Amino acid sequence: MIYPPSLIRLIEALRCLPGVGPKSAQRMAFHLLEKDRNAAGLLADALQKAVVDVGRCQRCRMFAEAELCPICANASRDRGTLCVVESPADVAAIEQSGSYRGTYFVLMGHLSPLDGIGPDELGFAQLETLLAEGSVAEAILATSTTVEGDATAHVIAEIAARHNVKSSRIAHGVPIGGELEYVDGGTLAHALAGRRTLT
Amino acid sequence: MIYPPSLIRLIEALRCLPGVGPKSAQRMAFHLLEKDRNAAGLLADALQKAVVDVGRCQRCRMFAEAELCPICANASRDRGTLCVVESPADVAAIEQSGSYRGTYFVLMGHLSPLDGIGPDELGFAQLETLLAEGSVAEAILATSTTVEGDATAHVIAEIAARHNVKSSRIAHGVPIGGELEYVDGGTLAHALAGRRTLT
Numbered sequence: 001m002i003y004p005p006s007l008i009r010l011i012e013a014l015r016c017l018p019g020v021g022p023k024s025a026q027r028m029a030f031h032l033l034e035k036d037r038n039a040a041g042l043l044a045d046a047l048q049k050a051v052v053d054v055g056r057c058q059r060c061r062m063f064a065e066a067e068l069c070p071i072c073a074n075a076s077r078d079r080g081t082l083c084v085v086e087s088p089a090d091v092a093a094i095e096q097s098g099s100y101r102g103t104y105f106v107l108m109g110h111l112s113p114l115d116g117i118g119p120d121e122l123g124f125a126q127l128e129t130l131l132a133e134g135s136v137a138e139a140i141l142a143t144s145t146t147v148e149g150d151a152t153a154h155v156i157a158e159i160a161a162r163h164n165v166k167s168s169r170i171a172h173g174v175p176i177g178g179e180l181e182y183v184d185g186g187t188l189a190h191a192l193a194g195r196r197t198l199t
Numbered sequence: 200m201i202y203p204p205s206l207i208r209l210i211e212a213l214r215c216l217p218g219v220g221p222k223s224a225q226r227m228a229f230h231l232l233e234k235d236r237n238a239a240g241l242l243a244d245a246l247q248k249a250v251v252d253v254g255r256c257q258r259c260r261m262f263a264e265a266e267l268c269p270i271c272a273n274a275s276r277d278r279g280t281l282c283v284v285e286s287p288a289d290v291a292a293i294e295q296s297g298s299y300r301g302t303y304f305v306l307m308g309h310l311s312p313l314d315g316i317g318p319d320e321l322g323f324a325q326l327e328t329l330l331a332e333g334s335v336a337e338a339i340l341a342t343s344t345t346v347e348g349d350a351t352a353h354v355i356a357e358i359a360a361r362h363n364v365k366s367s368r369i370a371h372g373v374p375i376g377g378e379l380e381y382v383d384g385g386t387l388a389h390a391l392a393g394r395r396t397l398t
Contacts, residue, residue: 002294003287004264006245006252013245014216016238018230024218026288029249031217033262034307037250039215044246046205046212047231047239053205054232063232065203088202089225095201108233 080137110152131163139167279336309351330362338366
């Protein structure tokens with residue numbers, strides 16, 4: 001290889017990023033070294049700082065710098081409802097909607113035995129401790145609608161039932177403003193099966 | 200925003216990478232913090248080391264850790280032919296073909312006035328000094344076949360002519376093993392115009 005050793009190491013290190021193959025890694029390394037050495041330094045600092053500073057909230061497993069994330073530390077949030085989601089991005093999305101005042105539990109994935117993701121990786125023991133505490137009245141299961149997401153929700157519902165915690169699944173159906181014509185069959189089937197009585 | 204400050208900074212820093220938007224940057228940051236903190240540390244080190252160590256070859260502008268790149272430092276390479284390419288990746292590709300024993304000049308781009316890339320950014324002054332030295336007999340112009348690449352080759356050919364250096368353009372035509380049926384019209388036109396007499 002004709003590149004200097006530090007450049008080869010950089011190209012290889014960039015491949016740890018998801019979705020980055022050898023060609024993209026090379027393009028990224030060239031871009032940083034040719035046009036944006038300043039940004040490369042900032043990125044190195046941000047990576048080091050994030051690895052040191054960012055941990056998990058002790059209560060909900062959300063990324064946090066303190067022992068508790070801002071939501072769990074906020075006394076005005078309703079600890080009676082616990083929304084179980086797959087990823088920190090889901091927390092951000094629900095928070096952005098402004099329609100939820102409860103707390104969260106972040107699984108950081110869904111059950112996927114083939115990828116080695118089981119109850120331990122998703123913090124089921126921690127979730128069970130939280131549900132056993134007695135403060136949670138309802139667990140809202142907002143895992144994805146994939147087979148794995150549904151299975152995860154099912155297992156958590158069983159855990160909740162053991163501790164007399166009511167569990168619910170968020171509604172799946174036609175998005176607001178969506179036209180029936182363009183909605184896929186699976187969503188339509190869900191929307192029909194989950195219809196609500198008006199009168 | 201519900202993410203801790205260090206995470207937000209990391210997501211923003213990742214956006215300096217080419218082709219990485221807000222969603223990809225978030226996915227990358229989550230991946231590093233959830234599953235691969237070790238790789239994040241290695242990437243930070245590799246970035247810092249590359250920014251410090253990797254400079255440009257004084258002769259050909261290729262990325263190098265020493266004053267000269269291994270090719271320019273190699274006395275057995277033919278200094279009489281100079282292959283002018285747009286990127287370090289082009290040097291790697293030609294080296295891999297094993298069919299060239301001359302030296303290179305890496306422009307790091309092509310003329311593109313709208314993006315602010317002119318003769319200064321491409322090191323034309325350095326190229327002219329090299330051609331004026333007298334050791335180069337032929338400049339092989341291997342810039343891309345885009346309008347900008349052709350214009351860049353044209354300008355360099357004029358510089359070479361001023362110093363009595365012969366310039367040539369690499370052949371463009373049907374790739375080896377390519378079938379005429381699947382070759383695009385532009386390439387076919389090039390292949391026909393550049394036909395060579397056999398007898």
